[in-house]
Each structure stands twice: as structure tokens, then as C-alpha cells.
Amino acid sequence: MEVMCHASSFLLPHPQPQPQEPREDAPPPAALTYAVIVLNQRLPRFAPLLWNRAQLRVCADGGANRVYDDMPELFPDQDPQEVRLRYTPDVIKGDLDSIRDDVKDFYLNLGVRVVDESHDQDTTDLHKCVAYVSNSALVEDKSKLCILVVGALGGRFDHEIGNINVLHRFSNLRIVLLSDDCLIHLLPKTHSHVIHVQLPVEGPHCGLIPIGAPSACTSTTGLQWNLSDTAMSFGGLISTSNVVKEDKVTVSSDADLIWTISIKKPIKE
Ligand SMILES: Nc1ncnc2c1ncn2[C@@H]1O[C@H](COP(=O)(O)OP(=O)(O)OP(=O)(O)O)[C@@H](O)[C@H]1O
Ligand SMILES: Cc1ncc(C[n+]2csc(CCO)c2C)c(N)n1
Numbered sequence: 001m002e003v004m005c006h007a008s009s010f011l012l013p014h015p016q017p018q019p020q021e022p023r024e025d026a027p028p029p030a031a032l033t034y035a036v037i038v039l040n041q042r043l044p045r046f047a048p049l050l051w052n053r054a055q056l057r058v059c060a061d062g063g064a065n066r067v068y069d070d071m072p073e074l075f076p077d078q079d080p081q082e083v084r085l086r087y088t089p090d091v092i093k094g095d096l097d098s099i100r101d102d103v104k105d106f107y108l109n110l111g112v113r114v115v116d117e118s119h120d121q122d123t124t125d126l127h128k129c130v131a132y133v134s135n136s137a138l139v140e141d142k143s144k145l146c147i148l149v150v151g152a153l154g155g156r157f158d159h160e161i162g163n164i165n166v167l168h169r170f171s172n173l174r175i176v177l178l179s180d181d182c183l184i185h186l187l188p189k190t191h192s193h194v195i196h197v198q199l200p201v202e203g204p205h206c207g208l209i210p211i212g213a214p215s216a217c218t219s220t221t222g223l224q225w226n227l228s229d230t231a232m233s234f235g236g237l238i239s240t241s242n243v244v245k246e247d248k249v250t251v252s253s254d255a256d257l258i259w260t261i262s263i264k265k266p267i268k269e
Contacts, residue, residue, distance in 0.1 A: 041151030062098030094125030215255035
């Protein structure tokens with residue numbers, strides 16, 4: 001089975017190339033092209049870092065209000081209008097029932113594409129934005145695309161589950177859902193997985209959760225409580241409050257699993 005590598009190096013202020021391990025059968029993580037999607041929740045503190053790392057920046061409807069309101073708050077010593085000009089989205093998309101008129105006018109005047117998809121009341125604004133990024137000409141090879149979604153966890157439970165549903169709906173894409181506290185992504189059953197844990201910024205708490213379908217057989221290495229051809233299901237065993245013990249975690253399963261890992265708080269000076 002093909003190996004898929006994962007590394008949250010987008011959270012590192014100065015990403016280092018992954019160590020090469022010539023002995024290993026796993027290839028190093030591919031060089032990825034990032035897109036960021038901002039949802040309608042308070043911006044996490046590392047939003048500017050992800051924004052600068054991304055080559056396409058999309059706001060899901062009211063996510064535009066958050067970029068407009070919260071980005072200047074993350075740079076309290078700077079002129080708010082200059083911050084807004086520096087952090088201008090490429091596209092705003094959704095059913096546009098949450099973006100404020102003043103925010104819409106501000107970005108329209110800057111030439112931002114504002115796409116009204118209010119005719120579609122069956123898919124969420126996040127779904128619409130992921131479909132847009134996936135169809136964009138950003139990368140030819142979708143396996144080299146990684147979509148970072150900020151403000152996706154916590155908040156309203158229906159939204160949160162809707163956001164997780166998008167991971168399953170687009171299981172052929174690399175999509176990472178982030179909050180200030182943790183990140184989650186899918187480990188598709190089509191691959192075995194090597195997760196290069198970025199210990200300065202993430203861990204140690206982690207989980208492996210069979211959302212969508214039970215697993216008859218999951219195996220892991222690198223965790224405090226490893227699984228060995230173990231079954232997992234809702235109502236049965238799921239792995240929460242697990243702990244990363246090595247900087248490389250491996251997972252293989254007969255079901256799509258959600259991987260989640262905590263994000264470390266910055267040390268206060
Ligand atoms: N409280 C929340 N918790 C988690 N995600 C949220 C929350 N609020 C909004 N989102 C995400 O941000 C996107 C945009 O939200 P917004 O508030 O602009 O519109 P909405 O009308 O509530 O969402 P939708 O049209 O998708 O139902 C949503 O599609 C969802 O993915
Ligand atoms: C069974 C069912 N439940 C809820 C909705 C409503 N809905 C789903 S996604 C969305 C957001 C549109 O931007 C809305 C309003 C529906 N259509 N079908």
C-alpha cells in the first residue's frame with residue numbers, strides 16, 4: 001500500500017526540511033502548495049502565518065468579517081487599514097448571508113471576487129469554498145495541494161460536524177481543520193500513513209477517531225496507547241486522550257480515520 005506523509009510544518013515559523021531517512025520505505029513529505037480558507041469564527045493567533053504561507057486565500061462568507069475585524073487586532077501596534085490591505089482575500093464565497101455590507105463594499109472596492117452562491121442551500125459555505133479551491137488552477141496535481149481551514153473547530157456543533165463532513169466528502173484532498181487548540185485531518189484507508197509530529201508546535205495529546213464507518217483493523221506506532229489490528233467504532237473503542245511518544249507516528253487502517261493532535265500554546269514572556 002502506498003504511504004502518505006503528513007507534517008504540520010505550516011505551523012512552524014521557520015519550516016525545516018524533513019529529515020531524510022534513507023533506510024525507510026516512506027518517502028519524505030511532498031512539497032505542498034497551500035490554500036487557506038477562513039471561516040466565520042474568531043481568527044486563531046497563527047492565522048497571519050498560514051495566510052502568508054498560502055498561495056490562495058478564500059473567505060467563506062462571514063469569514064471575511066473576521067479577516068476585516070480580527071487581523072488588525074492581531075497587530076495592535078499597526079494601522080488597521082494597512083493591516084487590512086496587507087491581508088486582502090483573493091475570493092469571498094458562500095451564500096453571503098453573514099458578510100456585512102461595509103466589509104463587502106471594502107473588498108469589492110479592492111477588486112476582490114465576491115461570489116454569491118445563495119442558490120445552493122444544500123451545501124455549506126465551507127463546502128463551496130473547498131470545491132472552488134479544488135477546481136482552481138492553483139496546482140495541476142491535487143495530491144500536492146493542502147487546504148488549511150481556520151476557525152473550523154469549536155463553536156456551533158452543527159457547523160463543526162458539517163466541517164468534518166467536508167473532510168469525508170473531499171477525501172481525495174488534503175484538508176486540515178484548525179482551531180487555536182488543535183488540528184484534525186483525514187487519514188484515508190487507501191494509504192498507510194506516516195505523521196511527522198512537529199513537537200515544538202503540536203502534541204502531545206492526540207486521537208484517532210473512526211467517524212463515518214467503524215474500523216475492524218487499525219494498527220499504530222509512536223503512541224502511548226498503540227493499536228495492533230484493533231477494532232474501533234462509535235459506541236466501542238475510539239482513541240482519545242492518547243499521547244504522542246515519538247516524532248514519527250504510523251497508522252494503517254481498513255477505515256478512513258480522523259487524526260487529531262493538540263496545538264501548543266505559545267510560552268508567555
Ligand atoms: N460557530 C461555528 N463553528 C464552526 N464553524 C463555523 C461556525 N460559524 C461558521 N462556521 C463555518 O464558517 C462558514 C461560514 O459561516 P457563516 O456564519 O458565514 O455562514 P452560515 O450561514 O452560518 O453558514 P452556512 O451558510 O455554511 O450554513 C460555515 O460554512 C462554517 O463552515
Ligand atoms: C436536510 C437539510 N438540512 C438542512 C439544510 C439547510 N442547509 C444545509 S447547508 C446550508 C447552508 C447554505 O449556505 C443550509 C441552509 C438542507 N438544505 N437540508
